Amino acid sequence: MSIVGLEKNTGKTECLKYVLDRLPVQTKRIAVTSIGIDGETVDQVTRTQKPEIVLRKGMYFGTSETHYRQRRLVSELIDVSDENTSLGRVVTARALTGGKILLSGPSSASSLRRWMSDMRRLGIDLVIIDGALSRMSSASPAVSQSMILATGAAYSANINTLVSKTAHVVDLVNLELTSxxxxxxxxxxxxxxxxxxxxxxxxxxxxxxxxxxxxxxxxxxxxxxxxxxxxxxxxxxxxxxxxxxxxxxxxxxxxxxxxxxxxxxxxxxxxxxxxxxxLQKSKLIAVTVNPTSPSGYVLDSDTLCARLSEAIRLPVYDLIKNNG
Amino acid sequence: MQLKNVIDSPCGLRFMLDKLELQSGFARRWLLDSPMMTQGEEIVAAYDILHQFDTFIREVDKTYIDTLLFRLQGLKDIRTTIKNLHNQAVLDDIELFEIKHLAILATDVAKLLDKHGMADVVKIPALDKVIDILDPDGMKIATFYIYDSYCAELKDLRADMRQHPENQDDLMLQASELEEGVRKDLSKQLHPFAADIEQAQIALAQIDVNMAKAIQMREMGLVFPILSHDASSQYESMFHPQVKEALATHGRDFQPVDITYAMQPTLITGANMGGKTVVLKTLTLCQLLFQFGFGIPAAAARIAVKDEIYFCIGDEQSVEKGLSSFAAEMKNIDAVIKASRMNKRILALIDEPARTTNPTEGAALVSALLKVLSGKDMSLVMTTHYDIASSEARRLRVKGFENGEMDYQLVEVQDGEVPHEALNIAQSLGIDSEWINMARSLLGASPQPV
Structure with missing residues (x-):
């Protein structure tokens, strides 16, 4: 499953956090990675706060050498790939305690696919991909079966534009399969x-x-x-x-x-x-919204969720608000 | 000279490398970095190892071979880590993991080979002690972290962390200091094994390369050469794998060629399209394959070792650099002449020298080249279309066009007469008859019916 943001600061990382907190780690083997460089503590583009990912004990993860060295959890190394990213090679490990990590995984869709087939060999049940900005390729059905779409005021501060632009993406994701x-x-x-x-x-x-x-x-x-x-x-x-x-x-x-x-x-x-x-289709599971734009502009959360839900006929969640 | 320096020789060496099914990127790098062998004993020893791998893959069960090949895929390039270990640096978790991974891999591969009496063919140093250091709980799996059992205090701290996640950041900081102490200690314990670890990595690459070469020999029908103890080389049914494959895709067969050459210059003449250039390409390819220890594309081969190999062919790259084709060619041949005065064993293969200039001067240049190079410590094989009066050279001729078919075999001839088949061949290609007949009448021959 991939989590894709339509723009930076649409709450993608919040969404990932929300999902990770609720997965049954005791019964399923779960692996998390990100495509490309992502997961800086402070967003490099807009200088807004960006949370590290909190992993739970038993979760597998793929990140770069650089970020692995900065991890704040105890973890067991399982593999080091041959492929180099700008932050070093991709390291695969399993969390032995809960803790924080910056995610920065394989840098292209094809190396991501290779990493995922390695995960299959390790008996992983579910891979969650944190799709980076403008890397829609990680949401391609060639890579992931399902997706969550994060949208918000950062994508457009006008509620009508935001709804129609988001609905367009949803329409594309939901296109019918051919015969x-x-x-x-x-x-x-x-x-x-x-x-x-x-x-x-x-x-x-x-x-x-x-x-x-x-x-x-x-x-x-x-x-x-x-x-x-x-x-x-x-x-x-x-x-x-x-x-x-x-x-x-x-x-x-x-x-x-x-x-x-x-x-x-x-x-x-x-x-x-x-x-x-x-020819291939991903299943869109849900759409999340972040009504706050990095410039500080805030849309009304309830109106936004209702309008968007009506337009796309799918559940829409404001995770920050609902998560307290 | 390393393999990577000659990989793009126009003789088609890259094709052989591309068809070599290596399991790891490290083995490929190691192979490309390997130097050309110029000592007979060295080459014989390399083929002796390859011979044993060849027997091994022929005789041992395929599932077993597949297991070995699959394991070799795990070979990684950890030269930087090994260098850090040599330099007594404190290794981090990733580096320690890499060493453990390599040690377990080396031990597994050694066991697999030992079962079939192959342990002594390529020696892998025993790394049991390295594994013991990095596997304190005896789990025998290739994963790694700073285990609790390295340090009792660390173990307690981590237990604390689980009990009191609210203090995690504080405890983490204390733990990281203890972990660094463990790393320091582990690096110190591992330091004496640095050379063995390095050797194990190379041995695994060597096994990967030999397995791939042996498999390639079987797939392409290559043979083991015999080392020639004089300066002569001899090939029976020699073929060029890349040309053969290209012909096969058009449903055509490659006609193998027999050829021998020694110290006397060899001059190959023959019709256009008679495969003269392919003969030179194949001779160059075979010589390089021999000195890098690959199987040879022939039914049998006896080859003399050379210090330097020159293949001069119309070089498009020099033309791209702005040199005219004539200038590029002259410079290449000039290098051969200079090298021939350096007291080295040389093989020079020259394709139609001076072909782009006028026939009078061209023929003079070729005759003079034969005189200059004969008597030197070198084997020279040269193709030409010119009539060369030379007592120095031995002459081979492509049999040529017979009954509408090209016979690519080489036959030894005495006279210097070059074949006059260009017009017949042009005609068989369906080239405009007005042109060809005009040429015939200029030569004083009667026009032939189309």
Missing amino acids: EKNCDTLSQLDKGLWFIDKQGELHTLDTMTSLSKDIHFQGMEDCETLYVAGALVDGFLEKVRKNKNLKQVELVVRDFTKIFVTPQQFRLFIKAGGRISV
Whole structure:
């Protein structure tokens, strides 16, 4: 499970703390790590207070050598990876007492995946990933099965904007899975643009990415499914929407982290009857809010939770308020 | 010269390295840092070890081999830690963990090899005492922390910590002082074993490399060479693994070649596309593989040791550096001539020298080169398209184009006449007939029907 913040200071670390405090360490093997450099005691960008993570006895964790040396708990070393991050190699250990630690784990999604397969070998039941700023990749279903999204006044201080921007992300995370048949045909294709016609035949488009300026949808009258293996961007979505041959087409992307379109363009596409689906999906468990922005501006917590919950049809929690 | 200095030689050595399935990054680094062997005994000893690993992987059960390979994946590069230990620094928890991890790994691998009588092939120093120091509770697992049993006072403090979490920060500070004392003591106890630990790490890399080489020999069909005691080298059915693989993807076979050379300069002539350059590439590759102790791509090979190996081929990199292709080539060959005066055993493989200049001067340069280099302590194999009148050189010729097929075999010929097959070959490639026929009529031959 990954915990992702839409912006710095949206309460992601608070959320992680909240979750860790409530997990059944006696019955489950739990490991915690972070992607990239995170977990400084004071936030390096905005200079606001940032809590260390408190681990409970028995929890496994992955952090950098530098932060391991600064730990304030007794822990047993299990592994030191070959991969170097800016804070040294990634160290895996098990907490023998409760205590505080700064988390800074593997620095890329692929090294994170390697670390997670090591955890599987250790018999870990649940890995929790503290996703760093703008590292949506850690929430990719290729890495984690489920996620918690942290949003708040730091993302936008205007309640309407905050609700609509957050709802957009939630819409993307909740995109439907495509059919199993499409999945089988498409999941091995890791680059390029492809389409499947009415006869179920797979064709490739000459253009490699959706970023290209000269995309022609020729010979695609029979197209049923259009697959973008890489990033999906505004211009491409607009072209699909305006092409009359592609009105009934199902647009497929690998997962929501590959979608880089503005809420406006996305809404226009859906309104025009367009369909977008994904090959892989993460389960969104909950959304948390931090109504306080680092500049000191505070939104009304109850209104915010209610408005957001209504927009996304999912439970929304203000953990700081509810946690006293 | 280390392997990493020649890895990008145009002979295709990198391909062999890329196909070598090493289990650990440390073994790869160790291999790349290894020096080229220039002593016959040294090379024989290296092949003797490889021979035993070759027998080992052929005779021992596969699950057993897989276990050993899997264990070798745990080999880490802990040279910095070992250096700190040598320098009597106080090691931190991570460094102590690394040493314990290596000691347990070395002991496990030694046990696995010992079961099949392989313990003496690559000696791994016994590190039981190191394990004892770092495993006070006798758990025999490769994890580490400053155990309670190192220090009674520390044990009490930690118990206190669990009882009174509210005092944690205070107690933690006291505990960290005691822990530092334990680390100091452990580092002192471990210091005498620094050399053994270092040796164990190298031995494990050596085992990894030998296993990988032995497996590669089997997969690519490579052979053990015989050390030649004179200056002559001899290959039967020699092939180039990378070219062979590339041909196989097009459904074609590589035709192996027999070749012998000694101190007399060898001149290879033959039609275009007759594989002359591939012969030089393969000879270079084989010589390097030999002096770094790899299997040789041939059915049989007897190879002489050299101090220096020169492979001169149209070098695109020099052209990128701004040198003309002629200038780059002249500089390369110049280095060979200079080296030939240094009293060293040299192998020089030169592909079509002076080919980019006019044929009159080109042929003169090649003839003169043969005269300058003959009689030196060197083996020279050179390809050319020029008619060279030379009494110094022995001549080999690619059999060439017969019945619409290329025969890549080399045959010894007496005269200096070079084959005139360029037009036939161009025609078989479907090149414009007006052009080819015009060339024929200029040569005074009658045009051939298409």
